[in-house]
Amino acid sequence: MQIHYDTGKSQLLVLLEGEIDHHSSVMLRAEIDAALYAHMPRTLILDFHQVTFMDSSGIGLIMGRYKILQPLGGEIILQKPSPYISRVLRLAGMERLAQITNSASPEEVAS
Amino acid sequence: MQIHYDTGKSQLLVLLEGEIDHHSSVMLRAEIDAALYAHMPRTLILDFHQVTFMDSSGIGLIMGRYKILQPLGGEIILQKPSPYISRVLRLAGMERLAQITNSASPEEVAS
Amino acid sequence: MKITNEFKCTFPAVSTNESLARAALSAFLIPADPTAQELADLRTVISEAVTNAIVHGYRNCSGEVAICLRMLPDRILYIRVSDKGCGIPDIEQAMTPLYTTAPEEERAGLGFAIMQEFTDSLYVRSSAGNGTTLTMRRRLGQIHAEQED
Amino acid sequence: MKITNEFKCTFPAVSTNESLARAALSAFLIPADPTAQELADLRTVISEAVTNAIVHGYRNCSGEVAICLRMLPDRILYIRVSDKGCGIPDIEQAMTPLYTTAPEEERAGLGFAIMQEFTDSLYVRSSAGNGTTLTMRRRLGQIHAEQED
Ligand SMILES: Nc1ncnc2c1ncn2[C@@H]1O[C@H](COP(=O)(O)OP(=O)(O)O)[C@@H](O)[C@H]1O
Ligand SMILES: Nc1ncnc2c1ncn2[C@@H]1O[C@H](COP(=O)(O)OP(=O)(O)O)[C@@H](O)[C@H]1O
Numbered sequence: 001m002q003i004h005y006d007t008g009k010s011q012l013l014v015l016l017e018g019e020i021d022h023h024s025s026v027m028l029r030a031e032i033d034a035a036l037y038a039h040m041p042r043t044l045i046l047d048f049h050q051v052t053f054m055d056s057s058g059i060g061l062i063m064g065r066y067k068i069l070q071p072l073g074g075e076i077i078l079q080k081p082s083p084y085i086s087r088v089l090r091l092a093g094m095e096r097l098a099q100i101t102n103s104a105s106p107e108e109v110a111s
Numbered sequence: 112m113q114i115h116y117d118t119g120k121s122q123l124l125v126l127l128e129g130e131i132d133h134h135s136s137v138m139l140r141a142e143i144d145a146a147l148y149a150h151m152p153r154t155l156i157l158d159f160h161q162v163t164f165m166d167s168s169g170i171g172l173i174m175g176r177y178k179i180l181q182p183l184g185g186e187i188i189l190q191k192p193s194p195y196i197s198r199v200l201r202l203a204g205m206e207r208l209a210q211i212t213n214s215a216s217p218e219e220v221a222s
Numbered sequence: 223m224k225i226t227n228e229f230k231c232t233f234p235a236v237s238t239n240e241s242l243a244r245a246a247l248s249a250f251l252i253p254a255d256p257t258a259q260e261l262a263d264l265r266t267v268i269s270e271a272v273t274n275a276i277v278h279g280y281r282n283c284s285g286e287v288a289i290c291l292r293m294l295p296d297r298i299l300y301i302r303v304s305d306k307g308c309g310i311p312d313i314e315q316a317m318t319p320l321y322t323t324a325p326e327e328e329r330a331g332l333g334f335a336i337m338q339e340f341t342d343s344l345y346v347r348s349s350a351g352n353g354t355t356l357t358m359r360r361r362l363g364q365i366h367a368e369q370e371d
Numbered sequence: 372m373k374i375t376n377e378f379k380c381t382f383p384a385v386s387t388n389e390s391l392a393r394a395a396l397s398a399f400l401i402p403a404d405p406t407a408q409e410l411a412d413l414r415t416v417i418s419e420a421v422t423n424a425i426v427h428g429y430r431n432c433s434g435e436v437a438i439c440l441r442m443l444p445d446r447i448l449y450i451r452v453s454d455k456g457c458g459i460p461d462i463e464q465a466m467t468p469l470y471t472t473a474p475e476e477e478r479a480g481l482g483f484a485i486m487q488e489f490t491d492s493l494y495v496r497s498s499a500g501n502g503t504t505l506t507m508r509r510r511l512g513q514i515h516a517e518q519e520d
Contacts, residue, residue: 022273025328053262055266055269060328060329130390132389132390133389134389164393166419167419168422171478171479203481227382227383227385228382228383229381229391230381230382231378231380232377233376233378236376242398246394246395249390249398
């Protein structure tokens, strides 16, 4: 996993990798939250491009970060999920909490 | 698996693929022998480049073909095995029955 | 009913074995030539069931999870996952989407919803103190025309 | 001895399950971060043992193969493969390289030789009519310095 922070945009980009399950989500949560509390970004982008598997533990991970950001007016973008991961995201109604986009950067979608 | 026959050289080239175990060797044996009896080549080249696994069933497969060709003066070349497959070939003493080569064609080795 | 193939396994209720369960499911299913979608769905299903046994059944304490996979005629995959953990007092409530007894672990309460969505049938047998057994079935689509590579 | 992780499974003695056994071994071993050589060796070992149970133990008739994998302290992998087949009348003879009772099936008689070469210890328990149990151990090398990708 890689984490990049863009000060100008107040944007935290998290490049997730591999399989997101109950086992791996514990570690992911700790790493993401460390960066989240360090920067308190306006936007958290979770990139799923390199994610090969995700079950409802990943939904819990997204919902947990939403609960941190939402009271502060922050937003979450879920970027480039595979068709299988999109299926789980939609089933969980994640489009109500977050913007789901297939492009590399949210600007591309907005334009 | 692909099988190519070179009439000029009386050479049968068998491009093996995937995992060679007891299960797959039954089918491989049937296909190789069909070509072997059709052409009765002087040289049988078994190419291991695309073989990802082989246990002693593969050794049985080589020995069985050797028993067909050897009385007729034919020879076997085992071509491009991975380090793991070389290990099994050596353990089984296959260099006593066949030429083991790492190059694409036996000519390259001879030169 | 005639069983075409059956794979049974047990392993300790530790979270590293969630991926082991998925790998076993994949290896069992591959010879039946499932679609990528079917494989992804069923890997998710087994992952949810095994995670529930570990997180809820045994509450992250030691215990054993058992899986039975069967290929039944007509390409029906049968999956059974059981634990000898605490059991589920109210199954209907447990199956309600978003209901979870472990919010502090960031469980989403969607495990059952996903298992139901990705299978054709789901049956839960559980009694407080005696553990939980999930039985699921999913019929695989017909095999497509063979492709030469 | 303390067991760090244990995976037990059973499946019918049919040749398609030889690859299932290898996949289970891989999935069990991967978290211990084996070298590619260790993984290849141990996949070969389990394949030989399971094939013997199918080909010789049950003589290609129906029966059940059982595997138990354990990770013991000091990175020692324990592998047990058992069948309830015909058993081995003379174990010493059976372990002689190139000895095989199934030459018509093109068995090379090298299964035991490979299992011995690729493990640190191999123990065979068998009695005619009661089946065969192989117990093997292989110590994995120490984990190398972690690499970031
Ligand atoms: N194997 C089990 N043993 C005991 N309780 C369980 C088990 N599986 C599920 N439950 C109960 O059902 C609830 C809902 O499960 P689920 O829909 O999978 O969501 P989640 O796992 O996110 O909590 C759990 O929170 C738990 O209370
Ligand atoms: N599980 C088993 N049950 C009965 N006989 C066995 C079993 N495993 C091995 N044998 C006997 O030992 C012989 C040697 O086995 P092995 O070295 O693996 O060579 P191969 O499998 O090629 O015959 C077999 O031919 C068979 O007679």
